Amino acid sequence: MLYIKCPHCGLRSQNEFSYGGDATVKRPELNKEVSDRDWDNFVYLRKSPIGKHLELWQHISGCRQWIKVERDTLTHEIFKTLKANEEV
């Protein structure tokens, strides 16, 4: 069982959360020309590192806020949780 400390609600079990993927992926800016390569990178390409991974989770059965979680993909240890608009 993973225990994730929601920055809004405190420590809760993984059952209350749903996963949202790599938090470092940035959507190309709106209203600007986007190259095919940049769009391809954004939609499909993922580093999926072994070790520290910054990812999005949604506290879907709690406050329903999106949050950022820094987690180890090998040991599942959670180092840090942040509000969605906070940077590491």
Add this chain to the structure above:
Amino acid sequence: MQKYSVFSLVKNAFKGHKDWEVAWKDPTPKSEYDVIIIGGGGHGLATAYYLAKEHNITKVAIIEKGWIGGGNVGRNTTIIRSNYMHDENGLFSEFGMDLWRNMSLDLNFNVMFSPRGIINLAHSDAQMNVYSRRGNSMRLNGIDAVLLNREEVRKIIPMADFSENVRFPIFGGLMQPSAGTARHDAVAWGYARQADSMGVDIIQNCEVTGFDVSNGKISGIRTSKGDIKAKKIGLCVAGSTNILAEKLNMTLPIETHLLQACVSEPIKPILDNVVTFGAGHFYCSQSDKGEMVMGGDLDGYNSYAQRGNLPTLQHVLTEGIAMFPFLSKLKMLRTWGGIMDMSMDGSPIIDKTHIEGLYLNCGWCYGGFKATPASGWTFAHTIAQDRPHKLNEGYSLNRFSTGHLIDEKGLGTKTWIS
């Protein structure tokens, strides 16, 4: 190589089983090979075997970080099928079915291929429509498919929940009678033994630490047992693809995820087929030992841990009990996890790369085991001829940027959603 047969068994029994040859050797790596295959799982071993058998390339090394058959080929739920709707997947997998049917003879190793049939249950009229469409597509590609109504399903699996007041009543199902299971370890061992006998060096406990790439060409690898040269190198490391891709400065349309499976305590024979639940993600078969072999969803977050968490198992088994209520009486014997290459459209990649001499075989998602022979056969062709075979043309690396996705399930890029 010593041939396995009833006569060799009897002969060796009289000698107290002391004269059996080793099934494969434990060589030290040479300084150079024609082809290096990284990854000694089912796909890597099959690739080396077909390189030797079909293309006469025998100066081949398989480099394996752990031991052969210790990864996903020893961790899957052994299901073999070709019940796909899209041409690329259907034709590729059906080609594999022919290889499965002949595998025990071809490898002189009993892989216990058991074509017991797979049934995908449907729980609504809409799902029956979708299954009839998929069944028709399969039949157009020469794959056997039978659409079963509720009563026909009941005759085959009477122990499923056919009561009227359930949340997901069984409307019918789509069956592929020629699908089945095989003994997964035997597949790895059979390919390893044959590849070794044709001159392939199987090098275990040898980790790849780097690649020698210059001017867009690959010339060798660096390993924990020294540098090895080769002009052609095939990556066949599903589960660890992103780790090696990082060493090559490549970013791939793949996320690495964790998938669990489990077996119950052994019980008397009850289930003759492979059955999948249609209102979630759960599948079940019964092993020859009597254990119920079960699996389903990913744990749902990026992971390289070969072990999972209980909430996912609970979720998966809840679906199992909805389908087969008797499962609730069974104790679990073992649970385990493996790591999957989840590609962004759910289909694999077997292709060349932008680096000359580097070939990629990855992205197998949930379905790597059944693809073992077809994957090895087409990957060997791609490496030997330096171009994909018609069967794996669709599994290209650039299909994501060109928009030619093979999205069998229509899930899109959120690979953890099932």
